[in-house]
Amino acid sequence: MPKVKSYISERESELPGATIVKLLKIAEENPEIISLGPGEPDFEPHPSIIEKAKEMLDRGYTHYSPSQGRSELLEALCRKLEKKNGINVSPEQIIVTCGSQEAIFLGLMATIDPGEHVLIPDPGFLAYRPCVELLNGSPVPVKLEFENGFRFTAEGVRRSIVNPRRTIVLIINTPSNPTGTVFDRKTLEEIADVVVEHDILVFSDEAYEDFVYRGRHVSFASLNGMEERTVTFHTFSKAYGMPGFRIGYASGPEEIIKAMVKIHPYTTLCSPTVSQVAALAALELGDDEVRKIVERYDRRRKYLYREISSIDGFECHEPEGAFYLFPKIDFGMKSLEFCEFLLKRGVACVPGTEFGHHGEGFVRFSYATRMELIEKAVERIEKAVAELSR
Ligand SMILES: Cc1ncc(COP(=O)(O)O)c(C=O)c1O
Structure with a gap:
């Protein structure tokens, strides 16, 4: 046939x-x-991360973990987020995922209906557009200009909101891949004004939070009033050299994290158990x-x-x-x-x-x-x- x-x-x-x-x-x-x-x-x-992973495999840490993440890791992440990012969340407001990539995808699945708009930086991390399109959402580029150091401007974001009712999420990424730009507090505050004006949720991708050479990294969720409208994405892939462990996490409003946890069993179920204990060792390393x-x-x-x-x-x-x-x-x-x-x-x-x-x-x-x-x-x-x- x-x-x-x-x-x-x-x-x-x-x-x-x-x-x-x-x-x-x-x-x-x-x-x-x-x-x-x-x-x-x-x-x-770091050798202590590898040692911990080996030890835990020997001790039988080869089973599934809870979909939200292991409780000792969630608690350690709460402390890290408060100390390093100025983000105050409870363990219920965090999900551990297979890299921050999975968290971004889960976040979009939890918030975007077909045809709804997601504002994405252009140029920006190459996974944003396909992730939105796979969900039949509509990615809308926010043009970042070389002349402006590839920074978001309030005007640029406003211009990209072509359909305010359907615009649900704005993705920001600082420090940025591929441009190397770090958004200063003033830029972030301007963005905050626009998202309040249009009642938009922010996805703040902070995969490179440690790689800052000039200025300081500011987490968007730490700005006044932004905690309730921001989902923040972090990863162990970059600063700890652990991309193959596939472990990252998202923090944000409980309603959204709960929705992501509900979907997680149907994607990967959980981040590898051994990676979750290795991540705890990474958090203990010190700055x-x-x-x-x-x-x-x-x-x-x-x-x-x-x-x-x-x-x-x-x-x-x-x-x-x-x-x-x-x-x-x-x-x-x-x-x-x-x-x-x-x-x-x-x-x-x-x-x-x-x-x-x-x-x-x-x-x-x-x-x-x-x-x-x-x-x-x-x-x-x-x-x-x-x-x-x-
Ligand atoms: C901006 C940005 N976000 C997220 C990711 C995803 O990383 P991971 O899934 O390893 O945490 C990457 C990877 O290159 C990235 O550059």
């Missing part, structure tokens, strides 16, 4: 193919290519361990920013946070074309278009890579670009 129907849903067919996956695969298969592509840290978790890592990343950041800005054809803001440089390119090529050109010359990076329509004309270089590799990559970029001016 010839096959007559497609087994693939329209929902799947309409998802973007994530060029980043293809580019990074080529880089992985060719060890001579230096990858400035990765969105994950290059260090291993010094994280600070040492951030200092190392800061040296790479300064180097990469200085070198790339000095090459004709690149123009960039000095990143204030996360671990990415997001230069504007002027080589007579589109972002993707330029990345393919660099890939052939031994350097992998990510086209700005992966992060939204307004990412055209930019590329993302990650400095979550050893310094000597970054230095070598810069040499190759310089040489490649010199070919263009010949």
